[in-house]
Amino acid sequence: MSKDYITKDYTTKDYITKDYIIGIDLGTTNSAVTYIDLSLAKNSAAPHIETFEIPQLTGPGEVSKRKTLPSFLYLPGKYELDKGGIEGSRVSDGKGFAGAFARDQGVKVPQRLVSSAKSWLCHGRVDREAPILPWGADDQVEKQSPVAVTSAYLRHIKEAWNQAKEGDHRRYLENQTVVITVPASFDAVARDLTVEAASRAGMGNITILEEPLAAFYSWLNQHHQDWDQSVRRGDLILVCDVGGGTTDFTLITLKEKDGSPVFERIAVGDHLILGGDNMDLALAHLCEARLQGENKGRLNMDRWQALCNQCRQAKEEILSDRADSKTITLVGEGRRLISDTVSTGLLRDQVEEVILEGFFSLIEPGEPLPEKPRQGMTEFALPYAQDPVITRHLIRFLEQHKEDVAQILGRKTPEPDLILFNGAALKPARIQERIREAVCGWFNKKEQRLPRVLVNPEFDLSVALGASYYGLVRKGYGIRVDSGSARAYYLGIYPGANTPKQKGARNCGPEKAICLVERGMAQGTRNALADKRFYVLANQPVRFYLYSSSFRTEDRVGDMVEVDNSLVPLPPLHTVIKYGKKAKGTSVPVKVEAGYTEVGTLSLWCRSVQSIHRWRFQFQLRETNQIKPARDKEVLS
Numbered sequence: 001m002s003k004d005y006i007t008k009d010y011t012t013k014d015y016i017t018k019d020y021i022i023g024i025d026l027g028t029t030n031s032a033v034t035y036i037d038l039s040l041a042k043n044s045a046a047p048h049i050e051t052f053e054i055p056q057l058t059g060p061g062e063v064s065k066r067k068t069l070p071s072f073l074y075l076p077g078k079y080e081l082d083k084g085g086i087e088g089s090r091v092s093d094g095k096g097f098a099g100a101f102a103r104d105q106g107v108k109v110p111q112r113l114v115s116s117a118k119s120w121l122c123h124g125r126v127d128r129e130a131p132i133l134p135w136g137a138d139d140q141v142e143k144q145s146p147v148a149v150t151s152a153y154l155r156h157i158k159e160a161w162n163q164a165k166e167g168d169h170r171r172y173l174e175n176q177t178v179v180i181t182v183p184a185s186f187d188a189v190a191r192d193l194t195v196e197a198a199s200r201a202g203m204g205n206i207t208i209l210e211e212p213l214a215a216f217y218s219w220l221n222q223h224h225q226d227w228d229q230s231v232r233r234g235d236l237i238l239v240c241d242v243g244g245g246t247t248d249f250t251l252i253t254l255k256e257k258d259g260s261p262v263f264e265r266i267a268v269g270d271h272l273i274l275g276g277d278n279m280d281l282a283l284a285h286l287c288e289a290r291l292q293g294e295n296k297g298r299l300n301m302d303r304w305q306a307l308c309n310q311c312r313q314a315k316e317e318i319l320s321d322r323a324d325s326k327t328i329t330l331v332g333e334g335r336r337l338i339s340d341t342v343s344t345g346l347l348r349d350q351v352e353e354v355i356l357e358g359f360f361s362l363i364e365p366g367e368p369l370p371e372k373p374r375q376g377m378t379e380f381a382l383p384y385a386q387d388p389v390i391t392r393h394l395i396r397f398l399e400q401h402k403e404d405v406a407q408i409l410g411r412k413t414p415e416p417d418l419i420l421f422n423g424a425a426l427k428p429a430r431i432q433e434r435i436r437e438a439v440c441g442w443f444n445k446k447e448q449r450l451p452r453v454l455v456n457p458e459f460d461l462s463v464a465l466g467a468s469y470y471g472l473v474r475k476g477y478g479i480r481v482d483s484g485s486a487r488a489y490y491l492g493i494y495p496g497a498n499t500p501k502q503k504g505a506r507n508c509g510p511e512k513a514i515c516l517v518e519r520g521m522a523q524g525t526r527n528a529l530a531d532k533r534f535y536v537l538a539n540q541p542v543r544f545y546l547y548s549s550s551f552r553t554e555d556r557v558g559d560m561v562e563v564d565n566s567l568v569p570l571p572p573l574h575t576v577i578k579y580g581k582k583a584k585g586t587s588v589p590v591k592v593e594a595g596y597t598e599v600g601t602l603s604l605w606c607r608s609v610q611s612i613h614r615w616r617f618q619f620q621l622r623e624t625n626q627i628k629p630a631r632d633k634e635v636l637s
Contacts, residue, residue: 020176021475023049023467024157025214026194028118029244029276029424030068031153032464033161035176036472049221049468051461055160056099066100068460069156071244073114073149074102075134075141080109095142098156107313110305111137117153118183119245119273119382120146121197122190124571129193136301147197154180154201174202177475179467183246184210184486185271187548188602189571189619195601207474208600212239212250213265213483214466215422219454220263220479221469227479230454231418233261234409237454238416240394240435243423244276247390249397251416252481253409265483266408267401270550270568272393274385276312276425282354282388283311283346287328290344303330314346315355319428324348352430359390360434362441369396391438398439400551407553415443420454427459484520485596488552490567491516492545493534493560509545513563515555516594517602526595526603527557533609535587538579544617546570546604557594573617575606 021036033052040047053065060081075096096102096114106113114133123146126132131143144152161173169175180203182194191208198206216239220227231237231254239250249269255262284307288299291307299307307330314326329343363369369392387393398414405414416439421432436450456462473480492510516527536542547567555561579588589609597603604617 018175018177019171021468021471022052022161022173022176022178023214023464023469023471024154024178024180025211025461025464025467026118026150026153026180026182027068027071027243027463028116028246029071030460031071031157032068032461033157034461034464034468036468047472049465051464052161052164054099054157055163056156057097057101058099059101059104062101064100069099069153070103071098071115071117071153072103072106073098073117073144073152074105074109075112075114075144076105077112077140080112081105095144096152098153107306107309110134110309111302112141113305113309114144114149116245116277116382117146117149119277121150121193122183122186122271122273123383124189125383147193147200150194150197151200154198154203158201158203174204177471178203178206179209179471180206181209181211181214181463181467183243184212184241184248184250184268185246186210187271187487187568187570188489188546191601192619195599206599207471209467209470210248210250210268210483210486211243211463212241212248212268212422213481214463214470215239215241215456216250216252216263216420216481217466217469217473218458218462219420219456219466220481221465222457224479228261230452235417236405236409236411236414237418237420238398238439238451239420239422240426241422242275242390242425244425245273247272247274247385247393248423249394251398251401251405251414255408263479263481264408265481265486267397267404268486268550269393269397272385273383274388274390274393275423276315277382278384278388279315279355279359279425280308280312282358283315283351284308286350286354287311287344287346291328291330291342299330306330311346315351316424318346318348318351319355356430356434359388360431360438361389361391362434362438363389363392363395365442369399391435394435395438395442404551404553413443415439416451418454419451420456422456422459422462424459482520484522484525485517486519487517487548487550488515488519488555489517489594489602490514490547490549490555490561491592491594492547492563509563509569511563513545513547513561513567515557515559515561516592516604517596518556519549519553521596523596523600524598526593528593528607529558529591532558532592534590534592534606536577536590536606538577538586538588541574541576544573546573571619573604573619575615575617577606577615579608579611579613 019038023034025032033054034049035052036047036049051067053067054069055063055065056069058064073096111134121128128146131145133144133146133149158173165171180198182191233254233256235254237252241248250265251267252263252265255264287307310328317323317326325345325347327343327345332341402414405411426432440448440450458465469478472478490513492513494510547569549567552566577588590606591609593605593607595603606615
């Protein structure tokens with residue numbers, strides 16, 4: 001592979017049928033859109049990636065274009081806002097509006113504001129297709145499901161793009177090459193639900209890309225001529241991505257393959273709902289103690305949400321150096337509007353202490369790395385990581401993939417040579433420096449050798465920029481990172497019977513599992529377990545157990561493994577084998593087919609051995625043990 005940008009003839013048939021490649025960063029706090037105009041790219045050695053400025057409400061009756069769309073959905077009451085002030089900006093089937101004004105209005109009326117929808121989209125203990133958001137809102141608010149809210153943001157983007165094309169249907173977004181990013185830690189269910197949300201928004205043909213990989217693609221695009229001045233063969237690159245709702249780690253290296261240097265992703269982190277939202281909560285707890293005093297108890301849901309929103313705004317302004325301090329004010333309620341109004345202040349050193357010491361503390365060499373639960377870090381029923389220390393999660397991730405690094409690079413330790421920082425929470429230079437110190441202190445405290453930094457100049461846009469670049473790479477242009485499936489997937493089985501569990505059977509999982517998809521398997525690959533035969537009962541619900549692993553590298557398709565802590569259980573798969581009207585109770589021999597699709601999702605099918613019948617598995621998302629909304633602020637510690 002040459003370091004030069006790889007070019008081809010942009011007048012090929014594939015490029016005539018598509019006018020644009022569009023990259024969408026569907027963020028927890030902010031979303032962004034970039035694009036490549038292929039009509040201009042055909043005469044360029046390195047096509048320029050443009051940012052699409054998204055029109056949105058920025059005030060009552062005021063529409064402005066912004067580089068990002070805040071990922072907030074406001075659901076106004078019937079007479080709350082003048083209809084003329086929000087006309088034309090409604091999304092989610094006319095039930096709300098997204099963007100800057102939605103975020104700002106939600107500070108005033110928090111129970112009508114939906115935030116962190118992406119975190120809810122990967123929450124396995126709620127029905128993600130049920131109207132549950134805003135969480136804890138009363139019955140006067142017509143709630144939306146996490147899938148519907150995600151679809152609302154995508155519909156807003158699609159309609160804004162299409163409106164800019166002034167009736168030219170060929171250039172409408174749904175007719176283009178679209179890449180949507182998700183956290184690398186998203187499991188197969190959350191990926192499927194993202195695709196479903198896009199489909200509801202009218203985007204029927206999309207590709208999924210992990211956010212840390214998108215950030216690295218953005219860096220490659222910026223350095224397509226000189227990347228070899230920063231990265232050497234054998235270097236280990238850590239992409240550290242901490243956004244509003246999730247923390248993602250990815251390891252990439254530069255290897256030699258067939259005499260040419262090739263980038264390869266070798267590891268991704270596990271599911272981790274931890275990010276800027278948790279930092280807002282920590283600051284809110286600090287302010288709540290001051291505002292309430294020792295004997296006044298805790299704030300109710302509305303005032304607590306208002307406090308969290310103000311702390312988020314204060315954190316962003318202080319850490320971005322727009323302010324050195326912020327006043328936090330809680331307005332009284334009802335007749336005590338004036339007398340119960342209280343204020344406190346947040347200073348820069350207080351914010352930095354809470355965030356640096358609470359989330360990015362230094363880890364002593366040899367310190368045990370199990371999660372250390374801390375009360376008060378999980379709220380609003382979201383399954384936040386129990387241990388808020390991101391640096392401990394990072395060191396645990398590196399040590400967990402020690403064998404991968406040793407096998408691929410021949411190293412004794414998984415110490416990264418380079419770090420690419422991404423995500424809004426990592427913008428402050430002081431936080432980046434603390435992470436480098438934590439890595440250095442764990443691996444080589446005596447030598448004090450800090451990992452080098454791959455500079456990211458576009459924290460707000462890098463993921464969207466990388467998504468557009470990846471769309472180009474998929475067509476054979478640019479510099480590719482060998483990646484494939486970030487996880488291996490396994491099907492639980494019962495040796496001897498090879499029969500999946502019937503719905504309603506005794507609740508005990510299998511002890512064995514068979515590998516369906518290997519880690520690193522290329523998109524578009526389909527596997528059939530040709531030598532494995534299963535038996536299922538016809539015309540009644542059948543349940544299969546599915547597992548994943550982000551660090552088992554030796555397993556191959558068809559391998560039988562023990563179900564242990566190295567496998568992460570996913571929601572069960574279910575289907576009904578419809579096979580003849582009188583076949584109920586009949587045992588039908590089937591084969592299982594699994595694929596890692598071109599879209600970037602997991603596809604599982606069950607095929608009859610005796611006929612042409614074929615049934616697709618679906619994840620069972622409605623479980624009886626799902627948590628229910630609470631009226632007051634809910635803490636799950």
